[in-house]
Amino acid sequence: MAFEERLQAAAEATEAALDRFLPTEGAAPGSIAEAMRYAALGGGKRFRPFLVLESARLFAGPAEAALNVAAAFECVHCYSLVHDDLPAMDDDDMRRGRPTVHKAFDEATAILAGDALLTLAFEILGDAGTRADPQVRADLVLCLARASGAAGMVGGQALDLAAEKRALDEPEIVRLQAMKTGALIAASCEAGAIVAGASGDDRARLRRYGEIIGAAFQLADDLLDVAGDAAAVGKRTGKDAERGKATLVSIHGEDWARARLDELVQEASAVLDTFGVKASVLREAPRFVAERTS
């Protein structure tokens, strides 16, 4: 099946690109390089890189430049996991079936490795070696920074921590998820369009597609936390209920959530109608997100 093959190919290409960009052990002091590699290599579905690559491919974008952008976005995703897992944050010991970075190394190393991964993402985007023209590189930096900062992913994590102290209402939950998960996923889709030199309208279309995918992704994640198997998921489940954290699933129930997921799959697909058969791989992504079990 085309979709799974493309996802697998994207994961392999991203792993190789990250391996090239990450410092080698000994090149950076202490255990920083080792911790960065531990955090970024050897795991993950590489879903954001897949979105970058397929969005770029939709507009016949340059494959090498797109791959570098994909690696940059994955660095930001990996950094966010390392920091979110810290004791002061979500305090998680396991991630992708392995000890989290602060468990495998120590807290200071985890903080620094996360900082270094975030910085590396921008180094990759700023570098002329990424083979994108300067205007594209500057646009990509802005796209990634906006998705990652206080108005994006970091802000979403802050809201998520606040949610442990007081129950959020539904609009707040939707906002939290749009920031914490949705912003980087939407930016990944837009970044593929940017690196391919797509028009402003097409950039907006891919961003909209990514926003819907992000909402589906988070809804699926909330369902997994309720109904998933910890061994398959690779991390602890049942965390939301344990922490009294409201989610759309806890508010509306699992049946509603599954029906809403189906709607989102349709909506995402509809956004891509204008691209016809060229978008067939991207059109399968929401279904994959909705049906994932880990």
Added chain:
Amino acid sequence: MAFEERLQAAAEATEAALDRFLPTEGAAPGSIAEAMRYAALGGGKRFRPFLVLESARLFAGPAEAALNVAAAFECVHCYSLVHDDLPAMDDDDMRRGRPTVHKAFDEATAILAGDALLTLAFEILGDAGTRADPQVRADLVLCLARASGAAGMVGGQALDLAAEKRALDEPEIVRLQAMKTGALIAASCEAGAIVAGASGDDRARLRRYGEIIGAAFQLADDLLDVAGDAAAVGKRTGKDAERGKATLVSIHGEDWARARLDELVQEASAVLDTFGVKASVLREAPRFVAERTS
């Protein structure tokens, strides 16, 4: 005196620029915006912004664009202080005479506010609103990222933490300081040249000047830790000795350090000879660094 006036003017302009770029309270969730503003506003000598601005002025660079770059570099400096002060790192309670961010807020907020400040720096540089052309913006992103990442500031902090576990030898100490303090200071000087469109030779010259300034800055810092007054310095002193951390001052003594500082002041000045009287303000910077008491 011209130097102190320029430093003061740079500090005021940077404060105003940061105030514009930082999210306002309520714009970002939880206390993130508040913590970012607490970390970045109302304190600091703004020495890195001063270096960006004066380096740009040396080549008649555009003042508004240079100021935005200066603010971006200060964001990175402030983020590094917030993360370095964390309990898992240097565990400091006071900074610039006020409680550190994790004391005034909490640890999670400090980690996230640091992450958001780092991200904001790249958002500023990537934004067309900074009024620099795309090639300049991409070059600035690369310059800042290289100075800040695993091979720069983050790597230096990792070496510094390693130094608490085993005594570093002199070459390692020099490397640590070049990475932890020197890299961002050197990059600030180079960034001023970049935003002004200076030649490659002049960029290299400013970078060299910045490296020397960085070495002087760190030597003065080590002297302050030995001989400074905590109230004037605004943070705890005597930390290096207490932690058994070797510095060039502990190896060679205070007299040697003061003589070495004088040499560095001469060297930095000599690098600027080619620019004649235009560089008179920058030529005073190393003297200021060497003689600072806080």
